[in-house]
Amino acid sequence: MKNLRWDDLQVFARVAQSGGLSGAADALDMSAPTVGRRMLALEQATGKSLFVRSRTGYELTDDGRALLRKVRTMEAGARPIEEWISADGERPIIRLSAGTWTANFMAENIPRIWTPDDPYRICFKTTEARLDISHREIEIGVRNRPAESGNLASRRTVDLGFAPYIVRSHPNPRESEWVAIDPDEAITRSARWLSAQDSASVCAWANTPYTLRDLVRAGAGKGVMPCFAGDRDPRLMRAGPLITDLAETQYLVMHNDDRHRPEVRLAIDRLHTLFRDHAALFRGDRPIGSSEMAEEPIA
Amino acid sequence: MKNLRWDDLQVFARVAQSGGLSGAADALDMSAPTVGRRMLALEQATGKSLFVRSRTGYELTDDGRALLRKVRTMEAGARPIEEWISADGERPIIRLSAGTWTANFMAENIPRIWTPDDPYRICFKTTEARLDISHREIEIGVRNRPAESGNLASRRTVDLGFAPYIVRSHPNPRESEWVAIDPDEAITRSARWLSAQDSASVCAWANTPYTLRDLVRAGAGKGVMPCFAGDRDPRLMRAGPLITDLAETQYLVMHNDDRHRPEVRLAIDRLHTLFRDHAALFRGDRPIGSSEMAEEPIA
DNA sequence: AATTTGAATTTCAGAAATGAAAAACCTTCG
DNA sequence: CGAAGGTTTTTCATTTCTGAAATTCAAATT
Incomplete structure (x- = not known):
């Protein structure tokens, strides 16, 4: 068994990432056959099967995933080197x-x-x-x-505060329903919070925060936003008090x-x-002169 | 400029470590000319001079040292991979x-x-x-x-305690001089401590702790040792109280x-x-039944 | 001062890796 | 069911890389 070649690890990472030879070949500016042979050599060197090969691409085996995790930390070490090279005179x-x-x-x-x-x-x-x-x-x-x-x-x-917001021109703020982030896409705590509220009635979903705001601006309902975003938007007003659960x-x-x-x-x-x-803005202290609904517990 | 090849970094680390082509070539199982060409290519890729070449070997430039530092962290990432490979079934x-x-x-x-x-x-x-x-x-x-x-x-x-020790059979423990670690080799705090004591009269130096102990055992004088080492040695006895400066x-x-x-x-x-x-032994609490000199402040 | 030694470097024939093109293959789509 | 599209794999001429030996060189030694 010939010793491990770092080059092959570098190639491996790309193959793993792009899920196949051709993608990696493009990214690395090599030909697909070469990439394939390199991976064969790497499997030889490690003595383990790293991929499940199919006509549609390369999929990692368990060993492959284990190796990828380790190679990632090597990549982390390589990145500063590449920057060090290209940063010659140019601003970082x-x-x-x-x-x-x-x-x-x-x-x-x-x-x-x-x-x-x-x-x-x-x-x-x-x-x-x-x-x-x-x-x-x-x-x-x-x-x-x-x-x-x-x-x-x-x-x-x-400190960050969150609150529900609604368009200022809404005819009936008190009765409005919610606009939420699509639960499949909900990554942030504030996006997931609404699903956890049993009593919340949702009338529309969005998969990005900007779309959510656009829906709220258009009068679809009320939506949760961080205060520093909602309070800065002149078209919106608060539809309730700070949501203490979401303070962070x-x-x-x-x-x-x-x-x-x-x-x-x-x-x-x-x-x-x-x-x-802007600490006060972020915390959710009321902006000077902003109008809003009278406070009352939400939902 | 062709993209950076990880292989060349791997080779670079060996050249930097061994200070020349031939040493690296042996370690990497390549020929010296190949290693030399690879380093040329690496300098091409980085656009920097990494070595000062001479007939006696390769010495790093400032850029070379900067690169070596970064490559070391890559090596740190590679080591677990090599172990993962060779550890197949074998005990780690x-x-x-x-x-x-x-x-x-x-x-x-x-x-x-x-x-x-x-x-x-x-x-x-x-x-x-x-x-x-x-x-x-x-x-x-x-x-x-x-x-x-x-x-x-x-x-x-x-907790660790340190004390001076002397051979039990010493004719005149009170008047004995010191055996010390060669200041050029003194890495540990306890080894350097003696040089800092102005009043200490040193009669012999050693460059390893074992030799120091052998000198002490042979009656050359008294030497500083950690209690867990000195107290376990039946031929030695304490030549003074714990050295509080050295407690760690x-x-x-x-x-x-x-x-x-x-x-x-x-x-x-x-x-x-x-x-x-063995906490008591390390701390320097007296071992049961050990004889020693009467306590008094040391020189 | 001449010699030895130990290193880098050059040369060049041979070995190995590479890419283009073609082939084989699976999946998907009509 | 057949064709199209995309991917891997094979083939093979070409390019690139490699190592052994010869060469060069500088420092250390005699």
Whole structure:
């Protein structure tokens, strides 16, 4: 058995990810036959079957999945190298991941976190999914809980409040039904909360937060949103008090090895300041002069 | 620029480690010309000079050192893969690192931590140097402080006491001089302590703890040893009270990803029990029936 | 100063890996 | 049921990589 070649692991990761030879071949700029032969060699070297081969693609076996998990941590080690190479003179890219509304808030305040003269560039990754910081998918994540393990560091920012919102022009706010996130797509706590309320009557579902807001704006019903998003929307008003079940705290999470990189440090500091400056908005303290329904317990 | 090949990084690490092509070529089972060409290609791919080439070998540049640091974390990811491959059916190897005396203690108590029927094997790494657990050089380290960062976990075991020892048959214990560790080799706190004592008169140096003990046993003078080592040696007796400056606490340190592997868990538990069972010995409480000099402050 | 030694480097024939094209194969869609 | 589409696999000429030996070179030794 010839010794393990790292190249083959690199190829393996792509095959595993794309689920077949042809996809990996494109991504790696090699030919499919070569990729196939490499995987044969890797199975030879490991002495294990890694794939179930079929005409429709390559599927991982249990051993294959076990290997993939390990190769992922190697990829995490390789990523900084690739960046180190390409970052020659060019400004480094800080990948910043957040949920829809948080990303929206940051994007609208982009001058507070980035200016053209800054020694870095920013790549927004807007998703409710939790990208893997310890495996270097992103540099900074905005999360609703601190990181526990995996060599990550966290920095607390602000408390978050959630409330139901409805369009200001709604003819009958008190009787309105709910607009919810499709339970199949509900990742965040706030999206799942509504399904847990037995008494809530839902009239429409959406699969993205933006669509949910559009439905609420159009008068379809009331929807749960974070206060910092709902209170900033002039077309909406609160349809009830803060939902205490959903109160949470926001954290900036980063890789331990990155926290002292000057550009990451700078971005973190600015984000921290930005959020802290709007602490009242995030907590859900009423915005000055906003109108709203009289308070009463919801649903 | 062709994309980075992981293979070349693997080769790079060996070249950097062995300081030249020929050493790396032997270790990797390739020819020296091939290794040389690969490194040329790597410099091409990175666009940086990684080595200063000379007839006597390859020396790293600053960029080379920067790259090596990053490649080391990739190696850390690769090591579990290699073990996963070779561990097919065979019992896994737990590499256990400790200082001279601790290793000696564990070795003498090997039945307490390993028996032939156990589902693992043990590899002792006896050294005063601190091997890199986060980079997977060892599974378990016996340390005198808990790990702070780098995805490591620590478990506290016992308190350690240090004292000066002298051979029982010494004609004039009170007037004896010191046997010390060569300051150039002094890594541990206890080895460096003596140099810091202005009033200490040293008559002999040794570069290993064992030689130091042999010198003390032979009557050359008195030497600092951990109590668990000195008190167990029937030929030695204390030449003074505990050295409070040197009191420290012992920890078992392991990688966070390893702590739940059953065999590592088992070994850790046994080590913990072994040390705890001898807590009094380690702390330096006098062994029953041992003779010693009358106490008085040491030089 | 000449010699030895131990390393990198060059040369070049042979070995191994590669890609294009073709073939084989399964799935899907009409 | 047949055809189309997409994927893997085989084939084979070509390219690339490799190792042995020869060469070069600098430092250490005699």
